[in-house]
Amino acid sequence: xxxxxxxxVVFEILRRIAPESDPSALDPNENIRQALDIDSFDALNFFVxxxxxxxxxxxxxxxxxxxxxxxxxxxxxxxxx
Amino acid sequence: MTGTEIxxxxxxxxxxVREAIREALQKDERDFLMGEDVxxxxxxxxxxxxxxxxxxxxxxxxxxxxxxxxxxAGIGAALGxxxxxxxxxxxxxxxxxxxxxxxxxxxxxxxxGGQFNVPLVIRMATGGGRQLAAQHSRCxxxxxxxxxxxxxxxxxxxxxxxGMLWTALEDPDPVLIFENSGLYNMEGTLAADAGPVDIxxxxxxxxxxxxxxxxYSAGLFKSLEAAQILAAEGIEAEVIDLRTxxxxxxxxxxxxxxxxHRALIVDEGWRSGGISAEIASRIMEGAFYELDxxxxxxxxxxxxxxxxxxxxxxxxxxxxxxxxxxxxMVGAHG
Amino acid sequence: MAEFRMPSLGSDMEAGTLIEWRVKPxxxxxxxxxxxxxxxxxxxxxxxxxxxxxxxxxxxxxxRKVAVGTVMAIIRTEAATxxxxxxxxxxxxxxxxxxxxxxxxxxxxxxxxxPPEAPRIKASPYAxxxxxxxxxxxxxxxxTGPAGAIGAADVQRTASPxxxxxxxxxxxxxxxxxxxxxxxxxxxxxxxMARSKREIPHYYLQTRIDMRRTLDWxxxxxxxxxxxxxxxxxxxxxxxxxxxxxxxxxxNGFWIDGSHRIAEAIHLGFVINLRQGGLIAPALLNAEEKRxxxxxxxxxxxxxxxxxxxxxxxxxxDATITVTSLGDLGVETVFGIIYPPQVALxxxxxIIDQPWCENGMIGVRPILTATLSAxxxxxxxHRGGLFLDAxxxxxxxxxxx
Numbered sequence: 001x002x003x004x005x006x007x008x009v010v011f012e013i014l015r016r017i018a019p020e021s022d023p024s025a026l027d028p029n030e031n032i033r034q035a036l037d038i039d040s041f042d043a044l045n046f047f048v049x050x051x052x053x054x055x056x057x058x059x060x061x062x063x064x065x066x067x068x069x070x071x072x073x074x075x076x077x078x079x080x081x
Numbered sequence: 082m083t084g085t086e087i088x089x090x091x092x093x094x095x096x097x098v099r100e101a102i103r104e105a106l107q108k109d110e111r112d113f114l115m116g117e118d119v120x121x122x123x124x125x126x127x128x129x130x131x132x133x134x135x136x137x138x139x140x141x142x143x144x145x146x147x148x149x150x151x152x153x154a155g156i157g158a159a160l161g162x163x164x165x166x167x168x169x170x171x172x173x174x175x176x177x178x179x180x181x182x183x184x185x186x187x188x189x190x191x192x193x194g195g196q197f198n199v200p201l202v203i204r205m206a207t208g209g210g211r212q213l214a215a216q217h218s219r220c221x222x223x224x225x226x227x228x229x230x231x232x233x234x235x236x237x238x239x240x241x242x243x244g245m246l247w248t249a250l251e252d253p254d255p256v257l258i259f260e261n262s263g264l265y266n267m268e269g270t271l272a273a274d275a276g277p278v279d280i281x282x283x284x285x286x287x288x289x290x291x292x293x294x295x296x297y298s299a300g301l302f303k304s305l306e307a308a309q310i311l312a313a314e315g316i317e318a319e320v321i322d323l324r325t326x327x328x329x330x331x332x333x334x335x336x337x338x339x340x341x342h343r344a345l346i347v348d349e350g351w352r353s354g355g356i357s358a359e360i361a362s363r364i365m366e367g368a369f370y371e372l373d374x375x376x377x378x379x380x381x382x383x384x385x386x387x388x389x390x391x392x393x394x395x396x397x398x399x400x401x402x403x404x405x406x407x408x409x410m411v412g413a414h415g
Numbered sequence: 416m417a418e419f420r421m422p423s424l425g426s427d428m429e430a431g432t433l434i435e436w437r438v439k440p441x442x443x444x445x446x447x448x449x450x451x452x453x454x455x456x457x458x459x460x461x462x463x464x465x466x467x468x469x470x471x472x473x474x475x476x477x478x479r480k481v482a483v484g485t486v487m488a489i490i491r492t493e494a495a496t497x498x499x500x501x502x503x504x505x506x507x508x509x510x511x512x513x514x515x516x517x518x519x520x521x522x523x524x525x526x527x528x529x530p531p532e533a534p535r536i537k538a539s540p541y542a543x544x545x546x547x548x549x550x551x552x553x554x555x556x557x558x559t560g561p562a563g564a565i566g567a568a569d570v571q572r573t574a575s576p577x578x579x580x581x582x583x584x585x586x587x588x589x590x591x592x593x594x595x596x597x598x599x600x601x602x603x604x605x606x607x608m609a610r611s612k613r614e615i616p617h618y619y620l621q622t623r624i625d626m627r628r629t630l631d632w633x634x635x636x637x638x639x640x641x642x643x644x645x646x647x648x649x650x651x652x653x654x655x656x657x658x659x660x661x662x663x664x665x666x667n668g669f670w671i672d673g674s675h676r677i678a679e680a681i682h683l684g685f686v687i688n689l690r691q692g693g694l695i696a697p698a699l700l701n702a703e704e705k706r707x708x709x710x711x712x713x714x715x716x717x718x719x720x721x722x723x724x725x726x727x728x729x730x731x732x733d734a735t736i737t738v739t740s741l742g743d744l745g746v747e748t749v750f751g752i753i754y755p756p757q758v759a760l761x762x763x764x765x766i767i768d769q770p771w772c773e774n775g776m777i778g779v780r781p782i783l784t785a786t787l788s789a790x791x792x793x794x795x796x797h798r799g800g801l802f803l804d805a806x807x808x809x810x811x812x813x814x815x816x
Binding site: 018019020037039040041044047048051057058059060061 | 634637641642645648688691715718742
Binding site for chain 2: 539540541542543544560566567568
């Protein structure tokens with residue numbers, strides 16, 4: 001899975017969580033919690049879906065470093081090798 | 082004056098009452114006006130301004146501050162063959178003359194075995210809305226309407242302010258005329274030849290098919306304003322001006338309710354035991370099977386009248402509340 | 416025989432639109448079964464029935480908007496379902512005249528002999544007269560007045576052959592422009608909040624709570640859980656509110672008609688922001704019976720349904736206290752407005768690292784600002800203070816939550 005594929009899947013997850021938004025229009029370095037009005041419940045759902053799609057269980061202690069599309073894609077790429 | 086070519090002229094409610102007094106004094110030498118400050122001062126509400134100069138102190142008589150005394154004198158004058166017009170400054174002070182009005186004037190014809198009529202007219206200002214607070218804002222004409230033996234008139238329009246006095250003076254029994262002090266400055270048009278009017282019938286001031294708003298005095302204009310707003314929403318309110326609270330012309334409002342099937346009573350008086358309760362009862366008695374909604378009432382809140390303007394406004398019936406209630410009554414059944 | 420009426424799903428609701436029936440005449444229903452879906456100004460809500468029985472008749476067509484209190488269906492309750500034979504969906508309860516005299520065999524106490532009576536029909540005098548003149552059976556007329564009262568127009572509609580039942584239903588609410596329902600929700604919120612501020616003398620209390628123990632405990636707990644079972648920090652807060660209410664129960668309940676009614680069960684209304692704007696505060700029912708895992712599961716379920724539609728009527732009507740958490744944003748303190756007729760609202764802000772003194776030592780701690788908005792008619796500041804104190808205390812012993 002290359003980072004483009006990862007990005008596509010991340011966008012799909014975000015679209016399910018924030019159906020009225022278009023995540024692909026986001027700046028890769030924009031804080032998505034603010035841009036998409038993601039609350040803690042949405043965030044948990046996001047990581048649950050990430051776990052389902054990628055098989056990666058993101059520990060809570062890593063949440064803080066995962067605020068933008070590029071941070072998320074980078075984090076997942078590193079772990080998917 | 083304007084509109085003379087079509088026989089109309091513009092004047093205030095105050096002017097109309099003054100004209101009525103002048104006409105009465107001109108037409109019948111038995112007529113005279115008495116009350117506190119009606120002469121030199123020109124009347125508390127400037128109604129009698131200029132009349133002292135015109136008719137002299139014999140017929141425009143200033144009295145001491147003693148309502149019981151000068152109303153009693155008026156009764157005596159009436160018994161003695163005169164046709165007095167007694168001005169009690171406001172309904173609030175008429176409490177001091179209540180004994181004369183209720184225990185004497187209203188019952189002499191009965192007590193004398195039909196020998197003595199009391200052809201007395203008492204005028205007084207009534208109503209709130211002018212920031213005069215609890216002691217000077219009462220609206221008690223509905224309360225006087227409880228008493229048999231007197232007639233209670235409530236002129237709302239300029240035509241009635243001009244025309245009711247003469248008819249009242251012609252009546253052989255005591256008549257009380259309540260002029261809402263908020264109306265004195267109201268301007269309107271009157272036919273050049275306007276004169277006496279009947280005092281026995283209510284009037285439909287605006288025709289409508291959806292709800293009958295039954296009101297009197299200053300409530301008439303709030304109701305007409307409300308009717309206009311309602312009309313813009315497609316609700317046609319019929320507005321009835323009772324004009325006379327005793328005897329009550331129930332035929333007019335019962336006919337109206339039979340057409341509209343809904344009745345909303347707007348009364349500046351209080352609700353408990355008030356004239357609105359009487360009207361509602363008459364509707365139950367006379368038009369129950371015509372009703373498509375419970376009779377509704379909008380009255381003043383049962384509290385002493387507050388001084389603060391916004392609170393006074395909130396206490397008294399207002400057009401927006403009338404609109405609200407009428408809308409709800411009609412809306413319920415399309 | 417029981418009447419199923421349009422419920423009031425909030426103090427601001429005047430009418431609702433029936434979207435669909437989930438049952439048909441003859442169906443057996445049990446208490447808490449969802450039997451209808453109703454669109455309110457806030458959302459589409461699944462409506463539960465409160466009786467066990469058999470659906471006797473459905474009186475309102477889908478698509479119709481009816482006032483709160485309108486009888487929508489008749490449920491034949493278990494006690495009254497002796498003859499389940501030859502059941503006609505349109506049949507109506509028989510008048511009771513002959514039942515009593517024939518019942519002679521057993522000398523039973525007279526208390527149980529009266530069979531349930533047909534509901535009295537509320538119709539205006541004019542409507543009754545019209546119905547009599549035109550031969551209209553009032554039992555077939557659907558009242559659109561207050562509490563389902565039948566007015567003359569309802570009789571005319573029924574009597575008139577030009578408007579049969581096949582009249583096209585109003586467009587389904589789904590077709591409503593979004594701005595329309597948003598405006599409706601705004602109006603509903605406006606009505607409730609204006610009523611609250613008009614009627615409720617609020618008092619406000621605030622306290623700061625050291626959240627280190629709870630957060631540490633939660634982090635450790637979440638670390639050993641699969642992600643699907645992780646618990647959000649708001650859940651221990653909710654649990655602490657429930658436990659603190661156990662100490663100060665008078666904050667849990669209502670102020671109705673000039674009197675304070677303390678509720679036994681804790682149905683904890685939780686404010687959920689809707690992505691399209693607006694908010695909704697459905698209840699976590701019987702929160703006092705639930706520990707953290709159950710609360711988390713219930714909360715997840717509630718938020719999901721609030722955002723996708725499908726809340727149930729009991730969740731909309733039964734809340735006994737409300738909790739609002741704005742901690743996901745930057746705000747530190749929430750000054751909440753009570754949702755009438757409830758008597759209290761608990762607000763949580765963001766947990767922020769702040770200097771904190773304990774045992775003569777200064778340290779940095781994650782601090783939560785908790786507020787209580789309470790109805791001064793029902794409680795006084797002293798009791799409110801005890802509540803916040805209990806709340807803070809419970810959050811120092813997370814393992815007991």
